[in-house]
Amino acid sequence: MTDVVIIGGGPNGLMLACELSLxxxxxxxxxxxxxxxxxxxxxxxxxxxxxxLDHRGLHERLTGEAQPPRANTAYFTFGGLGLDLSLLExxxxxxxxxxxxxxxxxxxxxxxELGVQVRRGHELVGLSQDQDAVTAEVTGPEGTYRLRxxxxxxxxxxxSRTRKLAGIAFPGRTYDRMTVRSAHAGVPPEWVxxxxxxxxxxxxxxxxxFLPHRTETGGFSYAPLPGQPPLIxxxxxxxxxxxxxxxxxxxxxxxxxxxxxxxPLSPPGxxxxxxxxxxxxxxxxxxxxxxxxxxxxxGDAAHVYAAxxxxxxxxxGLQDAANLGWKLAAEIRGSAPPGLLASYQTERRAAAERMxxxxxxxxxxxxxxxxxxxxxxxMAELLGEAGTVRRLAELxxxxxxGYDMGDPAAHPLTGRFAPELDLxxxxxxVRLAELxRTARPLLxxxxxxxxxxxxxxxxxxxxDVVTARPRPGSPAALLLRPDCYVAWAADHLDEPALExxxxxxxxxxxxAGR
Numbered sequence: 146m147t148d149v150v151i152i153g154g155g156p157n158g159l160m161l162a163c164e165l166s167l168x169x170x171x172x173x174x175x176x177x178x179x180x181x182x183x184x185x186x187x188x189x190x191x192x193x194x195x196x197x198l199d200h201r202g203l204h205e206r207l208t209g210e211a212q213p214p215r216a217n218t219a220y221f222t223f224g225g226l227g228l229d230l231s232l233l234e235x236x237x238x239x240x241x242x243x244x245x246x247x248x249x250x251x252x253x254x255x256x257x258e259l260g261v262q263v264r265r266g267h268e269l270v271g272l273s274q275d276q277d278a279v280t281a282e283v284t285g286p287e288g289t290y291r292l293r294x295x296x297x298x299x300x301x302x303x304x305s306r307t308r309k310l311a312g313i314a315f316p317g318r319t320y321d322r323m324t325v326r327s328a329h330a331g332v333p334p335e336w337v338x339x340x341x342x343x344x345x346x347x348x349x350x351x352x353x354x355f356l357p358h359r360t361e362t363g364g365f366s367y368a369p370l371p372g373q374p375p376l377i378x379x380x381x382x383x384x385x386x387x388x389x390x391x392x393x394x395x396x397x398x399x400x401x402x403x404x405x406x407x408x409p410l411s412p413p414g415x416x417x418x419x420x421x422x423x424x425x426x427x428x429x430x431x432x433x434x435x436x437x438x439x440x441x442x443x444g445d446a447a448h449v450y451a452a453x454x455x456x457x458x459x460x461x462g463l464q465d466a467a468n469l470g471w472k473l474a475a476e477i478r479g480s481a482p483p484g485l486l487a488s489y490q491t492e493r494r495a496a497a498e499r500m501x502x503x504x505x506x507x508x509x510x511x512x513x514x515x516x517x518x519x520x521x522x523x524m525a526e527l528l529g530e531a532g533t534v535r536r537l538a539e540l541x542x543x544x545x546x547g548y549d550m551g552d553p554a555a556h557p558l559t560g561r562f563a564p565e566l567d568l569x570x571x572x573x574x575v576r577l578a579e580l581x582r583t584a585r586p587l588l589x590x591x592x593x594x595x596x597x598x599x600x601x602x603x604x605x606x607x608x609d610v611v612t613a614r615p616r617p618g619s620p621a622a623l624l625l626r627p628d629c630y631v632a633w634a635a636d637h638l639d640e641p642a643l644e645x646x647x648x649x650x651x652x653x654x655x656x657a658g659r
């Protein structure tokens with residue numbers, strides 16, 4: 146019997162497969178497509194997920210750059226309103242401009258390195274489960290067969306067959322008035338400032354790259370992504386499609402309605418694949434539950450979002466995988482603390498609902514009408530304050546998501562993603578992110594006086610221990626879960642702090658202290 150079958154070989158399914166493999170579980174991935182698709186989808190990653198990939202050693206593979214993620218300290222956007230990130234001492238906005246097909250390539254390579262079996266051309270057509278396992282009915286190149294597994298995880302997208310077969314409802318809201326038109330296209334080169342990338346549209350004005358621009362009739366964005374022609378998009382309400390295929394002429398007409406100005410568009414150069422699409426309507430939905438018995442959901446199978454930028458589904462989905470992988474592995478090994486696997490739904494559903502709030506707020510701010518224009522004017526005044534900018538930047542990037550670690554008197558870092566720390570060890574300088582590549586729990590002792598030696602010895606088989614000298618202002622010690630969230634931290638290692646550490650170890654670490 147297989148331990149885990151993952152339905153879907155996209156980014157989320159592959160990420161989960163890698164996380165399970167790092168925890169010692171070898172899953173089987175079933176992907177219905179015989180080859181990876183080249184249809185343009187997401188164009189990058191935003192926020193907390195960028196740092197997560199750095200903690201797994203994948204950031205360098207995706208970017209081709211050896212340096213760690215660098216935060217955007219200039220500007221970003223929320224609901225088409227500019228966020229002046231220069232007001233912040235430390236920006237939470239990390240971005241990686243990389244097409245989804247490249248993300249799939251990198252994760253496929255990593256999964257192969259870890260020994261993951263990916264079966265392409267295999268599609269789930271039925272499932273049943275009992276107390277001990279799930280039986281998947283699968284069609285493949287050689288016919289239909291059954292595969293029995295201890296758990297089955299649906300990473301098969303917004304129209305998830307796994308979710309439907311498991312009978313899990315998908316409530317939410319449909320935005321049926323909205324039409325988004327997008328295309329890779331050329332613009333007059335003399336309209337583009339070579340230093341800033343700003344597009345100067347005669348009759349309208351300056352359009353900063355990558356920032357959505359909202360008018361009372363719709364939205365417009367110009368994204369000169371590296372290595373491809375600019376991606377140009379409009380958003381309109383009550384301008385439904387005619388039923389004819391999408392064309393550059395249709396996009397030009399839409400731009401004229403939105404901006405009140407003409408923008409000549411030329412066919413894109415290069416081999417492609419190129420975007421030329423029209424999307425009518427959209428959905429913001431969260432699954433009623435993220436699992437049913439031995440069937441679990443991650444990514445778009447569990448949550449979808451409309452009317453926001455930054456690819457929230459992909460950003461959340463990869464973090465779903467990191468959250469679920471180590472917990473499911475512990476459950477399969479029989480070493481999970483009580484409630485560990487159930488905490489996947491508790492934590493990630495809360496994160497999904499937080500993103501719903503983000504999606505709804507941004508949808509309200511980009512909607513047409515003079516009343517919305519008034520609301521935006523008030524919001525623009527508030528965005529002159531650093532506190533407001535930080536709140537919205539963290540909401541957009543998911544940096545405000547924290548988990549309840551069960552300690553009401555916890556350190557402020559507890560429940561948050563690992564901080565950025567540059568450390569000095571006996572072996573030399575190292576970043577904290579470089580210490581988490583194996584996805585093992587990590588106890589970081591920054592005291593330098595051996596205060597944690599007894600606990601480290603007691604639980605030495607269950608986590609890695611690193612002793613280092615930190616930069617000023619760092620905590621005395623912290624415990625990281627495999628998904629890089631802080632399970633415990635302390636500024637002073639007195640007996641109450643050490644007892645809190647023992648409670649955290651018993652709650653989160655497989656077999657620890659039992």
